[in-house]
Amino acid sequence: xxxxxxDPYVLAGAGGVVLGxxxxxxxxxxxxxxVRGDENTQExxxxxxxxxxxxxxxxxxxxxxxxxxxFGKGRLLDIAEEFASLVDGHPWQGVxxxxxxxxxxxxxxxxxxxxxxxxxxxRVRLLLSLFTSHASSVEARTQVRIARLQSDRTVLRELxxxxxxxxxxxxxxxxxxxxxxxxxxxxxxxxxxxRRQRNHVNAQREHxxxxxxxxxxxxxxxxxxxxxxxxxxxxxxxxxxxxEDKLFSTLETTVGRMEKxxxxxxxxTIGFIDNIPNATLTAFKATIAEAIDADLTLILVDASDSLxxxxxxxxxxxxxxMERQDHDETLGSELPSLHLVLTKIDAVDEVGLSNAxxxxxxxxxxxxxxxxxxxxLGLEALQRTVRERLYGAPVTVVVNPPTTATDEASERxxxxxxxxxxxxxxxxxxxxxIRLEAWxxxxxxxxxxxxxxxxxxxx
Numbered sequence: 001x002x003x004x005x006x007d008p009y010v011l012a013g014a015g016g017v018v019l020g021x022x023x024x025x026x027x028x029x030x031x032x033x034x035v036r037g038d039e040n041t042q043e044x045x046x047x048x049x050x051x052x053x054x055x056x057x058x059x060x061x062x063x064x065x066x067x068x069x070x071f072g073k074g075r076l077l078d079i080a081e082e083f084a085s086l087v088d089g090h091p092w093q094g095v096x097x098x099x100x101x102x103x104x105x106x107x108x109x110x111x112x113x114x115x116x117x118x119x120x121x122x123r124v125r126l127l128l129s130l131f132t133s134h135a136s137s138v139e140a141r142t143q144v145r146i147a148r149l150q151s152d153r154t155v156l157r158e159l160x161x162x163x164x165x166x167x168x169x170x171x172x173x174x175x176x177x178x179x180x181x182x183x184x185x186x187x188x189x190x191x192x193x194x195r196r197q198r199n200h201v202n203a204q205r206e207h208x209x210x211x212x213x214x215x216x217x218x219x220x221x222x223x224x225x226x227x228x229x230x231x232x233x234x235x236x237x238x239x240x241x242x243x244e245d246k247l248f249s250t251l252e253t254t255v256g257r258m259e260k261x262x263x264x265x266x267x268x269t270i271g272f273i274d275n276i277p278n279a280t281l282t283a284f285k286a287t288i289a290e291a292i293d294a295d296l297t298l299i300l301v302d303a304s305d306s307l308x309x310x311x312x313x314x315x316x317x318x319x320x321x322m323e324r325q326d327h328d329e330t331l332g333s334e335l336p337s338l339h340l341v342l343t344k345i346d347a348v349d350e351v352g353l354s355n356a357x358x359x360x361x362x363x364x365x366x367x368x369x370x371x372x373x374x375x376x377l378g379l380e381a382l383q384r385t386v387r388e389r390l391y392g393a394p395v396t397v398v399v400n401p402p403t404t405a406t407d408e409a410s411e412r413x414x415x416x417x418x419x420x421x422x423x424x425x426x427x428x429x430x431x432x433x434i435r436l437e438a439w440x441x442x443x444x445x446x447x448x449x450x451x452x453x454x455x456x457x458x459x
Contacts, residue, residue, distance in 0.1 A: 026129060027052030031097035032079075034071055034112075035060045042309075044101055044123060051130055055099070056091050069111035070100050076115040083116065099126060106158035124151055139200055146193050149186055156183050217390045217441075219258070220267040220294035222321060224313040227300040228343035231373040233268040236383065263422050264386065267294055296389050297321060299340045303356045303370065304347035310356060314340075314363050339389060340365035341382065346372040387422070391439040394424065397448070398457040399434040410434055413452050420444040 031048065033055045035041055041058060048055055059079065061071050069076055086093055097119050100112065104122035113120045121129065128151060131144040160179040221229040237256030258264040299317050301310060321338065340360050345353055353370060360368050369385050371378035387394075399413045414434060417423060421440035428434050440448070445458055
């Protein structure tokens with residue numbers, strides 16, 4: 001039910017037209033989808049299904065997109081007439097939502113709403129409603145709220161412009177329209193939310209700085225939404241996280257240690273999706289940066305996707321990562337801080353897996369790691385790959401017995417090796433040297449040699 005326009009709460013997803021109590025559950029809603037031309041609508045259908053929304057019919061129109069209302073005015077009037085004359089048993093019975101298969105402009109959202117008289121969502125507003133239903137932490141709720149308000153503000157400005165055009169009350173004088181009051185309240189809330197988000201970003205930055213000082217290495221998980229990031233994070237870290245076969249079930253940052261590798265931290269974040277506007281994506285910048293600024297970034301891709309879909313997702317993810325890491329695109333081989341992981345290989349046969357490997361090789365990932373978290377396939381190989389990419393090949397550190405010139409206790413040197421790297425095996429000989437098989441970065445090897453030059457050998 002529409003509320004008075006001086007209500008300061010703006011309902012995102014309503015095209016800025018319906019104001020009032022926001023809803024986080026859309027289970028059971030029915031919608032129709034408007035599409036221009038022969039565009040692939042599978043992604044939008046999946047997003048709607050994740051929210052429990054049933055698309056009862058898809059309506060298409062060829063030709064150029066109307067800048068005022070996406071579809072042509074005549075076609076929209078036909079749709080409005082169909083809504084007005086519904087009878088029992090009509091497929092559109094119960095439809096209270098119209099989806100536009102585009103990132104619509106504010107003018108288009110207002111135009112379609114004015115002609116059809118029902119709630120209008122474009123692709124961005126569908127995503128924001130999905131984010132709202134999945135946001136569980138303070139961090140996620142703040143990010144989603146900022147993105148929602150930014151999106152609503154553009155629509156409210158369009159409404160305000162239309163309502164204050166010409167000789168009308170409150171225009172050209174000292175009066176203020178109700179929508180302008182709403183905009184003022186919205187801007188104040190955005191200012192407060194951004195201040196809260198800056199504090200959170202500064203705290204995250206300090207946490208990363210402390211982890212770097214402690215010598216910990218970080219591995220970030222990125223990839224298209226529902227690629228299996230949270231499942232892999234849970235298997236490698238043993239830390240319980242939400243794992244669902246739904247799009248965008250993860251919206252906040254989760255950090256955990258890799259099992260048997262206390263010096264390696266894993267970072268799980270929000271998934272990517274194609275063509276998200278920069279203004280919306282900016283709200284999640286800090287969350288994404290946590291994974292992309294890691295020492296090693298794992299790009300996860302669902303091997304069970306069709307080849308065109310797989311290529312599209314690899315391209316989308318790689319582009320997002322490259323833009324934020326600012327890598328040189330001219331590098332011919334796989335980038336040193338990136339590694340691709342093909343997930344869900346239990347859902348494909350050998351031919352399908354071979355085709356998936358060939359497809360990702362087109363983007364510079366010639367040696368992907370293939371895994372299945374459900375069947376424990378490839379997880380040990382991935383752990384070893386992660387260690388090698390971070391530390392290089394394991395080395396043998398030989399701690400020689402003390403002499404009169406170097407009487408430091410051998411156990412102190414062993415403790416220093418443990419502090420700087422990951423020790424996999426220790427062999428001790430009474431009165432003789434101590435041999436440690438360990439993963440050590442070049443930097444830490446140099447520091448050990450500088451400190452214990454006469455006592456250790458690294459092979």
